[in-house]
Amino acid sequence: MEKKEEKREVEMISAKEIRDKYLRHDMMPHIFCTGCGIGNVLDYTLWALEKEGLDMDKTVFLSGIGCSSRLPGYIDVDSLHTTHGRALAFATGVKITNPELNVIVFTGDGDCMGIGGNHFIHACRRNIDITVIAVNNYIYGMTGGQVAPTTPEGDYATTAPYGNLEPAFDMSEMAISSGATYVARWGVKRPNQPINSIQEALQNKGMSFVEMMSPCTTAYSRQNRMGSIEEFWDWYDNKTILAEDHERIKQYGSEEEKEELKDKIKVGVLHKEEKKSLSERIQELIEEVQV
Amino acid sequence: MMKPGTYFMEGNTACAEGAIAAGCTFFAGYPITPASEILERMAKRFPEFHGSYLQMEDELASITAILGASWAGRKAMTATSGPGFSLMMENYGLGLMTETPCVIVNVMRGGPSTGLPTKVAQGDVNQTRWGTHGDVGVVVYVPSSPQEMFDLTIKAFNTSEKYRLPVVVLSDEMVSHMTEKVDIPKKEDIEIVERKKPEEPPERSLPFCPDEDLVPPMANAGEGYSVHVTGLTHDEKGHPSIDEETQNKLVTRLIDKIRKNADDILEYEEYMVQDADIIVVAYGSVYRAAREAVEIARDKGIKAGLLRPITIWPFPEDRIYDLAKNGTDNFLVAEINFGQIVFEVERCTGGAANTYLAPRMGGNIHTPEEIVDRMEAIEEGKIPDFKE
Numbered sequence: 001m002e003k004k005e006e007k008r009e010v011e012m013i014s015a016k017e018i019r020d021k022y023l024r025h026d027m028m029p030h031i032f033c034t035g036c037g038i039g040n041v042l043d044y045t046l047w048a049l050e051k052e053g054l055d056m057d058k059t060v061f062l063s064g065i066g067c068s069s070r071l072p073g074y075i076d077v078d079s080l081h082t083t084h085g086r087a088l089a090f091a092t093g094v095k096i097t098n099p100e101l102n103v104i105v106f107t108g109d110g111d112c113m114g115i116g117g118n119h120f121i122h123a124c125r126r127n128i129d130i131t132v133i134a135v136n137n138y139i140y141g142m143t144g145g146q147v148a149p150t151t152p153e154g155d156y157a158t159t160a161p162y163g164n165l166e167p168a169f170d171m172s173e174m175a176i177s178s179g180a181t182y183v184a185r186w187g188v189k190r191p192n193q194p195i196n197s198i199q200e201a202l203q204n205k206g207m208s209f210v211e212m213m214s215p216c217t218t219a220y221s222r223q224n225r226m227g228s229i230e231e232f233w234d235w236y237d238n239k240t241i242l243a244e245d246h247e248r249i250k251q252y253g254s255e256e257e258k259e260e261l262k263d264k265i266k267v268g269v270l271h272k273e274e275k276k277s278l279s280e281r282i283q284e285l286i287e288e289v290q291v
Numbered sequence: 292m293m294k295p296g297t298y299f300m301e302g303n304t305a306c307a308e309g310a311i312a313a314g315c316t317f318f319a320g321y322p323i324t325p326a327s328e329i330l331e332r333m334a335k336r337f338p339e340f341h342g343s344y345l346q347m348e349d350e351l352a353s354i355t356a357i358l359g360a361s362w363a364g365r366k367a368m369t370a371t372s373g374p375g376f377s378l379m380m381e382n383y384g385l386g387l388m389t390e391t392p393c394v395i396v397n398v399m400r401g402g403p404s405t406g407l408p409t410k411v412a413q414g415d416v417n418q419t420r421w422g423t424h425g426d427v428g429v430v431v432y433v434p435s436s437p438q439e440m441f442d443l444t445i446k447a448f449n450t451s452e453k454y455r456l457p458v459v460v461l462s463d464e465m466v467s468h469m470t471e472k473v474d475i476p477k478k479e480d481i482e483i484v485e486r487k488k489p490e491e492p493p494e495r496s497l498p499f500c501p502d503e504d505l506v507p508p509m510a511n512a513g514e515g516y517s518v519h520v521t522g523l524t525h526d527e528k529g530h531p532s533i534d535e536e537t538q539n540k541l542v543t544r545l546i547d548k549i550r551k552n553a554d555d556i557l558e559y560e561e562y563m564v565q566d567a568d569i570i571v572v573a574y575g576s577v578y579r580a581a582r583e584a585v586e587i588a589r590d591k592g593i594k595a596g597l598l599r600p601i602t603i604w605p606f607p608e609d610r611i612y613d614l615a616k617n618g619t620d621n622f623l624v625a626e627i628n629f630g631q632i633v634f635e636v637e638r639c640t641g642g643a644a645n646t647y648l649a650p651r652m653g654g655n656i657h658t659p660e661e662i663v664d665r666m667e668a669i670e671e672g673k674i675p676d677f678k679e
Contacts, residue, residue, distance in 0.1 A: 083382055097317045
């Protein structure tokens, strides 16, 4: 990712200043429901951009279709709101043809893992130098709460009125096994870890994937009898385990502890590796052929 | 681009070279018969001049990637055939809605579905016009020779840049796999058009506010204009809107952008139409047989002529009306489908002439003789309109 050249002095900056600096104010009010976690994800992303000091004139946000895909419209930057599932293919074209641009994609679980699943695994495999921030709310929110490929087995949705019969995809595990070089997952409850992870993702020269577990207080909670945002946050606390703890228990834990791991979702920085991005490889090829 | 000169070249290769000559530096595609030679040529040629080629995971990704490349400031192209073209309909629409210049080559083969992968047909003509959902204005070039695969690919790029839309080069298996003489002109003899850039500074720019020609100037990503591009109905700022007025204004302009500039875009070729009683309308590979058919018919004393649409969309509708009004009694449309352009011709005659069809289902082109037979039967009054 390209940064502004000059050395930046870290200054204290207020949330209002962040909003004034990065948001496209004439697009407000936004479309998100009360209690939705997408606002948190946007907030954390903006803080990460500020910490990293990216040149916003050289930064492009892309998205597909869905609630989270409306995010680029609210940021005052070149923003490309494309078709359902296709943001990563679009981003591939942008990044390969202009490697100078910082390319960031907002996507959702349906957009990325449902209709866009094929583009997702191939973008990971190619190790395109882009940052993907996936808002996983475990349901199709924009269309009114239909079951998603990430909906936990047994949970309810308008199209799974008797409970979801299908097992769920783990997006982060899919990213790792497909070749992404930085993968992290966090709930939206706490800001610091996600901000750091998004910043690390921006720094990684390759495919970076940050999955944000984010509440859908309208479609998901209504059907699964989770009354308020607090219940979601408890759910994240009870359901998740830090990747380091997970590893420790797997190696040294008691049988009981190991049994408990089965129902847990790993959070933290899940994967990191150094690998040449496709842009670098194309550049090398061009130089080779020119010689 | 290639050294100027005369080459013995396959249609698909000429298409790739035309793209390169037009300034295309990004190609994304997915293997498909009978278009794969275009991909192969691009893969080999691109690193030589700082272009990039990607073989994508499918045609959905191919067309989407070229739209991305176009917004990043490059001229970009993809190539496919029927089954892939069907997959591309989604983002063909996105490209039309977001006014993104790029070129899509569709080498037609027999359909429906997987059909006849290695053999010719012309069943996708209406798909290029009506295949994506919603109302659109489109530009489609139909080459009839390897030379035109080169020339019309350049034109397609120029039109796409000038009018800001994805332009289709609608080839067919016969033209694409034909090897023939191709003249590559000198670089300075090739007209190249680049997209209009905004003159206003970013803070005053309305990215979707058109000039008089109905085309808005285009700022690429990374030029400081903070453009929001969306497939949703949008106002001149580019912001999504759900009101009827914005929809009316935008969609009307997208259609009028082509309709009102049709005189500039439209291209067709005529052969012996001045005194013709019967005019054969044919395009693509069939044109080659039709031209010979007209010559044979003339030898037999039939006053035959030929009209070949080079842009099939926009269609030469005024010209057909004029010809029908001014003495042509019959139009015979020879096409490798069960009648697509024939309905267009019938519409354009305004009832002032009869319209007949010489259909073929794909697998091969018409023979000149079968077109002549049809003309004779029409002259003798043996065939009712449209019917077998």
